[in-house]
Amino acid sequence: MTDERWLHALGQELARHRLTPDLTHHVVAEAAAHLRDSGQPALRAFGTPQGYAAAVVESLASQHRPPRRPPGRVRLRASQITKRYGRRTVLGPTDLTVRAGEVAAIVGANGCGKSTFLRICAGLLSPDSGEVVVDGVLGYCPQNGGTYDFLLPEEHFVLVGAGRGLDRARSRRLGRSGAATLQWEPARDTQARHLSGGTRQKLNLVMAALGDPDVLLLDEPYQGFDRGAYLDFWQHVWRWRDEGRAIVVVTHLLNQLDQVDQVLDLTPGTREAAA
Amino acid sequence: MKLLTVAEMALRELSRRRGVLVLLLALPLVCYLVRHDQVGQSIRFLLLGLAWAVSTTALFASGTSRHIEPRLRLSGYRSHHLYLGRLVAMWLLGLAVSTPFFALIAVDHAGEVRLGALAAAMVLAVTVAAPFGLLIGAVVPRELEGALILLVTISLQMMIDPADSLTRLTPFWSSREIGTYAIDYTGPEYLVRGLTHGIVVTLLATALVAVLSTIRLRTRPHLRYAPR
Known part of the structure; x- marks a missing residue:
């Protein structure tokens, strides 16, 4: 898997986890910057896009849960x-x-x-x-x-x-x-x-x-x-x-x-x- | 509108079952050809084959829809949209199947039969067969049992002595009577008897389908909708 495909898959996974577009873009950009700086292939640096997305979501979960409306009737x-x-x-x-x-x-x-x-x-x-x-x-x-x-x-x-x-x-x-x-x-x-x-x-x-x-x-x-x-x-x-x-x-x-x-x-x- | 949508979808579904369509045409054709040397018998058998084909199709259409109708009820359909829509579809399909056979007889036996009465016998065969097949489907949920009941009914209709008074209790007696009027040039009492019998059986079968479908698809009493 090329780094580009890996980053694309990461973006899709993050969207599936309901991260906002801004936050998704930010996480993908950070990962891309890390890959560029380290020169490592994405799979070695972060593992699978699914696993990395899950880890990111878990770490952000407490801060980024979308606001809930109070239950209605x-x-x-x-x-x-x-x-x-x-x-x-x-x-x-x-x-x-x-x-x-x-x-x-x-x-x-x-x-x-x-x-x-x-x-x-x-x-x-x-x-x-x-x-x-x-x-x-x-x-x-x-x-x-x-x-x-x-x-x-x-x-x-x-x-x-x-x-x-x-x-x-x-x-x-x-x-x-x-x-x-x-x-x-x-x-x-x-x-x-x-x-x-x-x-x-x-x-x-x-x-x-x-x-x-x-x-x-x-x-x-x-x-x-x-x-x-x-x-x-x-x-x-x-x-x-x-x-x-x-x-x-x-x-x-x-x-x-x-x-x-x-x-x-x-x-x-x-x-x-x-x- | 809802009724017509159900009818349209039933027809679309059936029209894609090419094997069914071929058999639907083959059944009356075989009945016709097997006694082709005798005009009266071949036409009577064709009418019976037509009724058999349409009622069997209606039976299977009923079985196909059985598991989907509850969700359609929840989607806003009333029971009568569902069974009447399917009935309309079966009638239209039956008429479409009848047309080439009418043309075949008109060419094959031109001048030997009353064509107007023959058309009436075909229409009546289809009219009775559709609700009768739906009725069997409503009474017997399993298709194999339903098909066997139809087989028994048709066999009885074929084998019973026409002079026997029991014959009037068979569902497709009407088309036989009108067929006799068309083929043997009998008096109008045959036509009247046939029409009356066909209309009564159609109404009775449709009413029973309505009752059974309404019961099966009723809103259960434990479920209440809050007033909006």
């Missing part, structure tokens, strides 16, 4: 949700309250009811008891499926956009710009069945967010994403949060949990929402 309140399949209790009494401008992560082992809880919150599945109150428009991204094999991405945007009351041109524009923020440019002639698993999930995610829903329910939407797309996904989440949306993400990846506002652990015995 309650957008989603799930109270005393329970669910059984036959004799098996999938969900014990579970509560979750998410306000505008908050991100809640639902975590837990496989089979502990994470997707079931999200489907109940979306109204796609009935609980045995409890209720869900939603203030605003819901957007839902399923774990898999949710697309038509033989339709093009743009046709999916038009289909969902029509449901949201958007005209075709606006649906396509919003879909394309949503895709671009996930580093994806939908080809005009590629049907959904020909998309890779990760790209298909990007399509799913863009569809869920189309029309600016107030509450976003995301069921492990990053499956199949590469590392870059995964980071871009979380940047999306932070941006939606800053825009005042309430977001619930089902996840089993724990490395972003320190940045979410609350964690609902559905592992049996730990049914608590930790702020």
Whole structure:
């Protein structure tokens, strides 16, 4: 990897970590100056761009976290949700309250009811008891499926956009710009069945967010994403949060949990929402 | 607008399944050719093949959409946008498939059949078959079971004695009656009976699809939206 490519990759990584453009430029310029002065190749001097960016971000984290708006009104309140399949209790009494401008992560082992809880919150599945109150428009991204094999991405945007009351041109524009923020440019002639698993999930995610829903329910939407797309996904989440949306993400990846506002652990015995 | 968007996307999706389109045309054609030496039988079989092809397509279209419709409901669609949109798509597709067969018979048996009545029989076959296929799809969520139910229905329709009163309970009896009117130059009572039967079956199947879809895609009572 040439130094130029390394510096470019560093800039992209820093942007994914949400460093401001000025700060990104400053860090890249400092690294370039160091390389020039030392004459060392970038990989030997700093390691991988990803690793160096992570180290820089970590050292700056305490000083450069973007200012947060205070959470707004309650957008989603799930109270005393329970669910059984036959004799098996999938969900014990579970509560979750998410306000505008908050991100809640639902975590837990496989089979502990994470997707079931999200489907109940979306109204796609009935609980045995409890209720869900939603203030605003819901957007839902399923774990898999949710697309038509033989339709093009743009046709999916038009289909969902029509449901949201958007005209075709606006649906396509919003879909394309949503895709671009996930580093994806939908080809005009590629049907959904020909998309890779990760790209298909990007399509799913863009569809869920189309029309600016107030509450976003995301069921492990990053499956199949590469590392870059995964980071871009979380940047999306932070941006939606800053825009005042309430977001619930089902996840089993724990490395972003320190940045979410609350964690609902559905592992049996730990049914608590930790702020 | 929403209904038409659903119909458009259903048609776009189907139009890209080239294998399905070929088979959709091949099924009635085979039914027609296998009894080509007998005018009446070949046309009756073609009508049945047409109904079979359209209802099977509707069944599979219903299965394809089953996992996507909940998210479309959340995206602002009402249940009726979804099932009526799909129904309109199946009707349009069925009419498109019927047209070359109508032209084929018009050329093949010019002057031997009442072409106007034949067109009515084809339209009615498609009209009944689309909601019937959607109904099977709504009742039986698994496609294999649905396909087998359709196979049983069509087999029954093919094998049952036309004089048997039970034949009126079969879904595609209407096109047979109108077919008889068109081919055998019978009295108008055949046309009236066929039209009545076809309209009743269409309305009944559509109503059942509406009820089942509305139940499946209903907003669950535990979910309340705060007043805005």
